[in-house]
Amino acid sequence: MNVNGIHYQAVFWKNSPLAEGEVCWIDQCALPTLFRIKSSRDPEVVAQAIESMEVRGAPSIGAFAALGLALAAQQDWDRVESYWLARFRRTRPTAVNLFHACDAMQQAYQKAKHKRDMVDAAENYCAAEVARNKQIGGYLAEVLAVGERRILTHCNAGWLAAVDWGTALSGIYHLQQAGETPFVWVDETRPRLQGARLTAWELHQQGIACQIQADSAAAWMIASGKVDAIVVGADRIARNGDVANKIGTYGLSLAAKAHGIPMYVAAPESTFDTACPTGKDIPIEQRADDEVLIAAGPDEQGIVQHIHISASGVGANNPAFDVTPYANLTGIISERGLWQP
Numbered sequence: 321m322n323v324n325g326i327h328y329q330a331v332f333w334k335n336s337p338l339a340e341g342e343v344c345w346i347d348q349c350a351l352p353t354l355f356r357i358k359s360s361r362d363p364e365v366v367a368q369a370i371e372s373m374e375v376r377g378a379p380s381i382g383a384f385a386a387l388g389l390a391l392a393a394q395q396d397w398d399r400v401e402s403y404w405l406a407r408f409r410r411t412r413p414t415a416v417n418l419f420h421a422c423d424a425m426q427q428a429y430q431k432a433k434h435k436r437d438m439v440d441a442a443e444n445y446c447a448a449e450v451a452r453n454k455q456i457g458g459y460l461a462e463v464l465a466v467g468e469r470r471i472l473t474h475c476n477a478g479w480l481a482a483v484d485w486g487t488a489l490s491g492i493y494h495l496q497q498a499g500e501t502p503f504v505w506v507d508e509t510r511p512r513l514q515g516a517r518l519t520a521w522e523l524h525q526q527g528i529a530c531q532i533q534a535d536s537a538a539a540w541m542i543a544s545g546k547v548d549a550i551v552v553g554a555d556r557i558a559r560n561g562d563v564a565n566k567i568g569t570y571g572l573s574l575a576a577k578a579h580g581i582p583m584y585v586a587a588p589e590s591t592f593d594t595a596c597p598t599g600k601d602i603p604i605e606q607r608a609d610d611e612v613l614i615a616a617g618p619d620e621q622g623i624v625q626h627i628h629i630s631a632s633g634v635g636a637n638n639p640a641f642d643v644t645p646y647a648n649l650t651g652i653i654s655e656r657g658l659w660q661p
């Protein structure tokens with residue numbers, strides 16, 4: 321999608337005539353204050369960028385790990401299987417796209433004849449992810465076009481999170497391209513504020529009307545009849561259809577069910593974990609207390625500053641994801657279409 325009218329992808333490979341190429345990414349920690357593209361030839365830097373959430377969102381994490389493994393193949397071919405696959409697999413636990421991408425790159429490595437084959441495999445992985453998410457958006461726009469124009473979303477399931485297009489936001493971008501005028505309620509998404517910092521920025525860049533609201537406003541807006549539909553992404557979908565997504569999604573599903581509002585999850589095949597029987601089997605990432613206790617954001621130079629918002633000595637609980645039972649959803653939309661309980 322576009323930034324100031326120029327097309328970008330969240331993560332990508334850049335060939336260079338003098339060296340073996342590098343991995344590039346939009347630094348999501350600097351947004352919306354600063355739009356900055358980082359690059360590296362060091363796979364360890366790529367792994368750390370996943371851990372620090374400079375790149376986040378399930379499909380982008382998977383694609384970025386694939387690019388990082390291509391880089392590892394250029395720099396350290398002999399240790400791709402003995403070290404780098406495990407290094408990438410332990411960067412974050414919940415989004416299954418990471419493991420999907422690592423498995424795909426392991427297969428590519430076992431078949432590869434040249435180092436360059438790993439770059440081709442990673443670029444193909446990214447392109448396939450973009451194609452899947454574009455297709456999801458087409459299906460989602462079809463269901464949203466049935467008068468569901470005031471759309472609530474949670475976290476960031478846009479192009480930053482999915483290389484390009486997005487999952488949930490892909491449907492909104494498709495609606496806009498079809499000449500519709502969707503309006504989006506953007507949950508700020510505490511504690512890391514992916515909604516306020518990233519989703520609102522994305523929508524604003526595309527000229528889509530939106531307002532940021534505190535997460536705690538969502539249930540009341542639904543009850544007040546001001547939300548026509550809820551669309552979110554997913555980090556892992558179990559075999560029974562239970563969905564792990566950003567913390568707060570489960571609460572939205574309860575409010576949606578209580579008030580008869582449709583709620584859709586949009587996710588590509590790489591987010592479906594057929595080896596995972598139910599939502600209870602999904603590992604939920606517990607992140608650092610600091611994300612809750614300290615407000616962090618870049619200053620005007622793009623340097624991240626920290627402000628304590630609580631008394632020192634008080635601890636915090638910070639589960640990063642929750643699980644929504646399939647029965648609470650109107651449907652899951654993948655590149656194969658609409659799945660309903």
Ligand code: MRU
Pocket residue numbers: 376377378379415474475476477478481482486487488514552553554555565566567640
């Ligand atoms: O912790 P994050 O920001 O990586 O969590 C991301 C989400 O929960 C998104 O909603 C999900 O990955 C869908 S992305 C298209």
